Amino acid sequence: MSYLYYPGCSLKGAAIDYDESFRAVASALDIGVEEMKDWECCGATAAKSVDKNASVSLPLGTLKSAEKAGKDLLMLCPSCYTNLMSVKVKAQEDMVFKETHSLNKVPEIKQFLEVLAFDIGPEKLRERIVRSLKGIKVLTYYGCLVARPFRLGGTESHERPMAMERLVEATGAQTVFFPSKVECCGGTLLISREKVALKLCGNILKEAKKLAPDCIVVACPLCHFMLDAKQAAVEKEIGEKIKIPVLYITQLLGLALGIDHKRLGLQRLVTSPKLLLQKIK
The missing domain is CATH 3.40.50 (Rossmann fold)
Incomplete structure (x- = not known):
């Protein structure tokens, strides 16, 4: 391959x-x-x-x-x-x-998400897991473009894609249903209408906080920027603390595959993943 x-x-x-x-x-x-x-x-x-x-x-x-x-x-x-x-x-x-x-x-x-979810698949991925993520609660967030307008793998639902959930569960981690997982993060409005962008992102993060996940997992650079790098700005805008680490799907899978967290770039996250890493160890 x-x-x-x-x-x-x-x-x-x-x-x-x-x-x-x-x-x-x-x-x-x-x-x-x-x-x-x-x-x-x-x-x-x-x-x-x-x-x-x-x-x-x-x-x-x-x-x-x-x-x-x-x-x-x-x-x-x-x-x-x-x-x-x-x-x-x-x-x-x-x-x-x-x-x-x-x-x-x-x-x-x-x-790459398609390759992981459909070409390799959860079963083959499970065979490579060396560090179980059992006990970790993960919330998956797709945003606007990961599953739209083109279907993941040609078959996934636009509104309720499940590709990331299947991969996450192959690591032993628990996924929770997130109603807002395909809502817009507001990223494209950050320059032209910052308050609107922060409000949209705030809606997602507030909804996520209610589910008390150990982390949020994404597959889009812009979504990651909004949910992680702008999380402090969102907290200020909505008047509520969030403090949820946001990882790329590759970072979470990498941890389960036994790859060192620094090689996965976790030290670059703005919202600290320290508690998550402690829980995994």
Whole structure:
């Protein structure tokens, strides 16, 4: 199992711990990863509102590079995934577009979460667990783009995805049903309407606090930034303490696979995971 890895901007910046934990987990599970050379920004959400041509040409360049390499594309950021998948679908359904842009074989595109949940699966993951997370209560949060508009694995529900729950439970940890797990974290509004963004994030964190989890697990860099890095700002806005550590799914799985917490980038979290780590030990 080998993939061409497209990191995207966040994984080389604010979400470097996602990149670190991904590489560690991929290695532990014998997943081959080759980082794409000279990769470029996917355009994220900004390109669509500024330059529609750029919002297509940027992902298109990545697809052409993957086609040339002859490998399936792997990524972690759901925004990157959505942009690339949108162009892939256009290339598959619009023959004029495909011929105009010289795409012969459109590569497969997968989120790492899909590889973990469907290609490897909970049973095979369970065989690799060396540190049980029994007694740990985990709340999974998907946000807007992980399971929408494209279904995880092609089959998961848009409104009630369960891929992360199955993976978390394979570690021995307990998951709790979270009604707000696909609600917006407010991340895209942080610059233009900060108070609205903090309120949206506050709604999620207040709901999470009621369930008393040991941690929240996410698969999106922007969601992680809002729930972790902005947690103190949210607390100030809503007038309520939260203090819940927020981990990437790769970080939690990495702990269960016996990987050192520093190699997983847990020291980079803004909201301390100290109590969680003590409970796991």
